[in-house]
Every structure is written in structure tokens, then in C-alpha cells.
Amino acid sequence: QVQLVESGGGLVHTGGSLRLSCAASGSIFKINTMGWYRQAPGKQRELVAAITSGGSTNYGDSVKGRFTISRDNAKNTVYLQMNSLKPEDTAVYYCNLHRTLPIPYDYWGQGTQVTVSS
DSSP: EEEEEEEOOOEETTTTOOEEEEEEESOOOOEEEEEEEEEHHHHOOOEEEEEEOOOOOOOOGGGGTTTTEEETTTTTTTEEEEOEEEEEEEEEEEEEEEEOSSSSSEEHHHHHHHEEEO
16 A cells, blocks of 8 residues: 655746655555646646656656656655746646556555646
């Protein structure tokens, strides 16, 4: 069992910044990928950013150059630094942990609301 607890969401103005955190607890395989997805009303859930336990990163095209993902393996925590926020970034942001072993599986956080006012 793995639990993901998110924090850091909120309301900001256009151009502002937020830092999201997600702490994982439970039986966690050391080799995994953690990341962030977001979903706005009426839209598909999309990848924001992901980072492997080895430090390799992947970003969605819409956030490249503005968002930075990082992780602390010792704390099983992933962070998302969001700068230069736009109204289009408004969505519920979900933390994700993907494991491959012993079998592929995805764990999800409860979601945290990010609202960027225009």
C-alpha cells in the first residue's frame, strides 16, 4: 500500500509561482517514476512532468521552461516548482507514482487545486 499526500496548491495571479509537494509513504520500490498530471474541467488528464528515481525528467510541452520537477529519494518526495503561471495552468494537479516491479502499477494522490487568475 502506497499513499501520496500533496500540498502547495492555491490561488495565484498570472505570472505568480507555486511549489507543489507530494510525499509518498508505504511499501515503495526504490526504482520508480514520480510525477504530476493535471486535469481541467472538460479536458483530458495530461502529463505535466515526471522524474525517475535516477533523475531523468520529462515535461509536457505546455510547461517546458516554466516548471521544474525534482525529487528527494531519501524522503520519497517529489516537488513541482511552477513559475510564470498562466490562467491555462488552472486545473486539479494529481501526484503519481509509477512502479514497474513486482508488477506495473500506478498510485495517485487525491489532487490539489491550482487556480491562476487573469
